[in-house]
Amino acid sequence: MSNQATSLQTIQRWMQDALMFPGQTSGESTTGLINPSSRQTAEQRLAVYQRSYYLRLQKCMREQFPALCHALGEQLFNDFSSDYLQSKPSVSHTLYELGQRFPDHLEQTRPDAGEKPEQREQWIDFMVDLARFEYQVFSLFDAPGHEGKPFAAHNTADEILQLQPCFALGDYRFPVAWYYHQVRQENQPKIPAMQRSLIALLRKDFLTHTFQVSFTEYQFLSLLSQGSSVESALQRVAEQTELPVEQLRDSWSSREGARARWIDAGFFIAGS
């Protein structure tokens, strides 16, 4: 740095680089821009910011991915999140989006990315799926919901049933929801074997509920989430599964069927 005043933009770009890539900051530039104090050199003063940058955001990542942190152990989780934060720093005004790109980052940077899918490490698949599930749960926590307004009732006609706004479906290679809730109950779950897990997530009364659903139910709910009517979704699922549509209608509308259970659980609102 020269003796002339450094522009605000140059100082800010330099300092941001110094936070994100602390090992690459030259001592000369630091002493040129920052005054020492009576107790600390310029480098030591800058290091207060540098050290806090990753520690602060790692703590937020642990809050957003508590089950993944449990699965990996805090040290390894911190290593992965540091790599993520360096590669994909936050570009949002809100920390709620800090972990949004983490699952994709884990997938993109996996060490066996060059291998054929069947030759890849399953534990990495599990970590990626668990991260996806955790961010899905985190997102639903604060997404627009239906609290304070009436949900559908048993006598609401099929023609006006709509999935409620705070609803999501997930298709995972492992029982990640089970693992997540084991961690929530402070158990010590082992990494589960690969087993496809289809889930529906919704928020009601500000609690996020996770439901295991069958493949047929998943297909049906997917169609509803894309705007299909109940009858049209039943017919499409019948075509896809080669099950008789009458059987599906019965599964849907019988006394113990999905319709009644899901209405009770808050899947639906009454549309117009």
Place this chain on the structure above:
Amino acid sequence: MAVPERNAVKHRLDRPGLGLGLGLRNCHFEHIVSNWPEIDWFEAISENFMDSGGRPRWIINQVAERYPVVLHGVSMSIGSTDPLNFSYLSKLKALAKEVNAAWVSDHLCWTGVMGINSHDLLPVPLTEEALQHISARVLQVQDYLEQPLVLENPSTYISFSDSQMSEPEFLTELVNLTGCRLLLDVNNVFVSCFNSDTDPQAYLDAFPYDSVVQLHLAGHQDCGTHIIDTHDGPVRQEVWELFRQVWARCNGVATLLEWDGNIPAFDACHAELLKARNYMEAGHIQTADPRPQPESTGSISNPVDFLVPQVMDSSVMEHR
């Protein structure tokens, strides 16, 4: 962009102070909506509520029906050389209207450049260039929000060799150029002055009190060679002594305790806040304890993890 004349601005900022308030924190939500505690007002972190469609938004609306609410932001980045984020400002303005915010504040800082948000409150060099740059942005923000912006003195751990003025001088000029108001964080004065070998008394003597609408109090951690603004404990005695002086000069402005790390129960935070009354009476002088031994070298500046909700606690696995 017009510079508001201070005396001509008939805004709610000119009304008497709100009293003693606390930060609205996730871990206290249940206590607040169950008990509606007797407290004068709440300060909410803008970014925690502006995008919310869930419980945080419901909570702040419930709170705003019963208490005055002030919005305090951490991502406006008023000192950045990046363009202002009008999408962010739009959400901030909508939230301020929704909760009838008494005012909207942020920090004299920048949080990132080139589109990145460090989520830290980074210091600006106190130069003429920065003053002109920031004052132009404050005017833009005030025009957009249609109200004066309130800016807080940040806690700082470095000082730039290019700086041409003290922080009180910078803020005085900023007020003159923009008509903005100030949030004086008494703990930050102590922290920044210690870290930069400057005299907190001189800082306070030079501060433009006429523009102060709010005070902050908080705890900090002494790391020996420097002090970190951790907001994770009671207010230190040295800071209470500074508060006593500031209070006498500010004529009863709104005062708020920030407690953001190791947050205790609501009643404990409230009890710490109410200690402020001991320092509001003229002549009440308590001898400051000698500076305690350093107790920490691993503290994190500007903790933000309290901004991230404990979502796992609100999750249920159904078996039907």
